[in-house]
Amino acid sequence: FQSYHLIDELSxxxxxxxxMIYKKVKRKEGKEKVEAVFDRFGLT
Numbered sequence: 001f002q003s004y005h006l007i008d009e010l011s012x013x014x015x016x017x018x019x020m021i022y023k024k025v026k027r028k029e030g031k032e033k034v035e036a037v038f039d040r041f042g043l044t
Contacts, residue, residue: 017034
């Protein structure tokens with residue numbers, strides 16, 4: 001089985017964004033990447 005390592009207390013957006021914060025991705029670029037993931041999977 002796969003382990004997703006999601007943080008229950010965070011939203012879906014925050015769980016996607018968190019690794020980018022640690023990688024020091026600029027906030028604007030991170031937001032664009034999170035939105036691209038949302039679009040890809042039909043999330044709002």
